[in-house]
Amino acid sequence: MLLSVPPLSVVSPRIIRLLKAAGAAKTTIPGDSLAAHTRLHNSAHSYPLSHHRSSQRHHSAIVGDFLVFCTSSSGMCPGVWIVLFFYLGHIEVTSGDIYSSMLTIQQALDTEKVLIEHLGAYLEEETYRLNDLHRFYNKVSALHRIADTSVSDPIFAYTLLKRLQSEWMNVVDSLENNDNLRVLKDGYKKVEKNLPVLEDVEGAAKGLMRLQDVYSLNVKGLTQGVFQSGRSSQLGVLYKPDQVSSMSADDCFHIGKTGNVSRALDLSRECLLYDPYNMRLALNVAKYEKILDETPAGEDVLAPNLLRPNVTHLRTRDLYEGLCRTLGSQTFRYEDPRLKCSYDANSPYLVLQPLKKEVVNTTPYIVLYHDFVSDYEAKKIKELAAPWLQRSVVASGMQQAQAEYRISKSAWLKDTADPVTRNLDTRIAAATGLHAKAPYAEYLQVVNYGIGGHYEPHFDHATSRKSPLYRTNAGNRIATFMIYLSSVDLGGATAFIYANFTTPVVKNAAVFWWNLHRNGEGNEDMLHAGCPVLLGSKWVANKWIHEYGQEFNRPCGLNPGE
Template structure:
C-alpha cells in the first residue's frame, strides 16, 4: 500500500471508533420497536416524527413535538431489516412497508448515505410477507421488484413459486395473515405494564381517595423542622410516597455531572453474576459519599425523612441512572428474591427500602409503574419516591413489582439509594405478621 493510502486507512480506523457500530443501529431499532409496542404508536407517524396512539379507528396524540424530525426511507429500511434478521416479521412488515412507500416516493433521488434501495426493501418485504403466510402480497411485491430488476433470477423463481402456491390454494389470496407480536419472556404482566405506561403516570382517581393525602413532613427532625418537605402519599399497600423538591435544580445537575464520566451500560443480578440485559436499557454509575460533600448532605436528608440509617454498609452507594430515548427497566423487584443474589455480598441483609430521586424531567414517557398495585408515577423533577420492598417480617413484598417505562421523548435521570435491613432494627421494628 502507498503511504497516503496507509495514512487514510489509519485515519479512518481512528475515526471509526467514535462512529456508531452495528450494535448501536440494532439498539436504536429495537428502541423504536419498543416504543411502537408499549405506547401503541403507528409506524407511519413515528417515521414522520409524530407520536400517535392508534386504537381501532381512534388516533390520539401522545406527544406533540415542536419540530418534526422524520426518518428517511433508508432509516425505516434499517429498522425493518433488524427485525427481519431476527425472524420478527411482526415488526419487520410495517417498517419495511414504510420504507417501500418512502423509496417509491423518492425513486431516482439516490442519497449517498443510503445503504438500501427500493429493490432491497421490496425484496425483504416480499419475503417477510411470505414467511408470515401472506403469499399474495409476497407475489405482488416480487413482481414490482422485477419491474426494476428484470434479470434477477432468484426473484423470477420466487414469482413462479408464489403463483404456483396461489393456484394450488386460492384461499391464500384473501387470507389475512395475523402475525403475533413476539412474546417477551420476562413479561408475564405485559398488558398491565404497558397500560400503566400509556397513562404517562396520570392518576385520575387519586384525589378521590381520602387516605391518600399531602403534608409537610418534619419527622421530628431538627433538619426538617427548619425546612419541611412536601410529602404526597401515593399508595398505602405497598406504601409509596413522593417527596417533592427533595433536591434543588443545582443539586440534581451536580449529581448528574458527577456521575456522567463514570456511566456504563447497566447490569442486573443474574444468579451470582451481574449482566447487561435487554429488559434494562440504561447507563449507570455508583457514587461513593467521598466523591463530594454534597452527597453526605443528601444522605443526612434521606436519613431525616425516612428515619433510617443510610451509612455504609446499611445502604448502598448512590446509583445514578441515565435513560435515553427508548431506555427502560421492565417489571422487577429491587430486593433479592434468591439467597445467592450478589446483593447479600454487603452482609447487611436484603434491600428493605428504595429511595429514588428524579434528577431530570422527561418530555414524554418514563413513568415509574407499579404493576400489581396498578398505578404509575410520572417523572417529577427533583422529587423522590420512597417505598418499602420488604414486609416487617423480612419477607419480600411482591406487590412492589415495578418498572421504569420507556422514555418516549427526552433524557431521564434518576438516582437510587437502596437501604438495607441491618441497622434499621430499632428504626423499623420487625413483626411476625405477614401483612405488616
C-alpha cells in the same frame, strides 16, 4: 478533573517506558511533560494531564486503563520513585454502548459536528479544485471555437502544444483530489473510535420498536417523525416536533430487519405468495429460516441472554404497558382522601426545612417527597456521575449481566464524592428514619436512560439467596429511595404494576417504598418498572437501604401483611 504528573526530568526513562507500556497506543509524550489521554468507557471524556511542575511528592495519572501513582520514597531522596499501577477494570472501553444513555448520544452529536467540519473543509478544497478545472475547460473550449482560424498563429500554436504536453497531464494526474480525500479520511479516522457500531444502531432500532409497541404508536406517524397514539381512526398526537425527523425507506427497512425474525419470516412468505418471482424476498425467506433453525428453542433470536428473568413477569406485560400509556397521569386517584400531602419534620434535621410529603399509594405504602433535592444538587450529582456511566446490569443468578429489559447507563457515587452526596445521605436518613450510609445502604446509583430506555417490571430486592445483592453481608434491600434528577418530556413514568398506578417523573422529587415486609419476606406488590422514555433524557438516583442495622428503626414483625 485535572491530574498532575511529574515532569519528565523527575520520572526516569524506565518509568516512562513502563507508563507507555501501560498506556499502549493511548500514551503520548509531547515536549517535556507526559500528556496521557484516555477515554473513559467509550465516552468522549478525555483527561488531559497538567503540564505544570508540581512541588508535591506524589503524582497520579490515568494512563490507558491504569491509574498510575508515583511517589517519592522520602523527601530526602528525590531520585527514588515508587510507581504503583492500579488496574481500572471498571473504566474498560466497551464498544456498542452509545445508544443506552442519552448522555452518550449527546456526545455522538459532538462527534458528528467534527465530521461535518472535516467534510465542510473538504468540500471547500474540492470546490476550489473543480473551479480551476472549470476555468481550464471553459478556456480550452472557447479556444476551440476559434481554432480553425488561429492555428496558424504561432502563439496559439505554442500554447496548444504546451497544453497538450503538460497542462492536460496536470488535469488528469492531479493529486490534489487524492490529497483532499486523504485529509478527509484522516479526520474521519481520528473520530472513528467514538463512532457508533452496529450494536448501537440495532439497540436504537429496538428502542424505537419498543416505543411503538408500548405506547401503541402509529407506524405511519412514526415514519414521518410524529408520535401519534391509538388506531388510525382516532389518532391523538402525543408529540410533533417543530422540525420533524422523518425516516427514509432504508431506515424503516433496517428497523424491520432488526425486529422479530419469526414475524419477518411469516410476512416475507406471505409476500412471496403475491410476488413468487421476487428473488430478494426468496433470499430473505431462506435467511430467516436459517437464523431460526440455528436458534435453540425458547431463545430470543436476537438477544439470547437478554430474556426477562421470570415468566410470571410476562403475565404482567399488558398491565405494565397499559400503565405506561397513562403517561403518569391518573387523575381519578386524587379522589382518594387517604392520598394526601403534609409537611414532614419528624427528625430534628428537618425542623427548619420540613419535607413536602405526598402519600401516592397506601397499600403498598409509597410516598413522593417533592423538592427533595435542589436544581443545583441534581445538576451536581449528574456531573459527578457522568464520567463513570456504564451500561446498567441486572442480577443474573450469582452474577450481574447486561439485559435487554434494562436499557440505561449507571454509575455509583460514594457519599464522600462531594458535600452534596454526603448531605443527601443525611437527608435520606432523616426522611426514612433508616441508616442510609454504607454498610447499611448501597452507594448512590445514578442512572441515565437512552433511546426508548426502560427497566421492565422487576423487584429491587433479591428473590434468591444466591443473589449478588447479599455480597455486602447487609441482608436484603429493605427499602428503595429513588430521586428524579431530571424531568422527562414524554413517557418514562415509574409504573407500580400491582398497585396499578404510575408516578410521573417529577424533577427533584423522590419516591420511597418498602421492598420487604416486617417479617423479612419480599413484598410481591412492589413489582415496578421504569417505562420507556419517549422523549427526553431521564436521570434517576437510587439509594437502596439494606436490612441489617435497621432493627431499631424498623422493628420486625410476624404479620406477613405488614
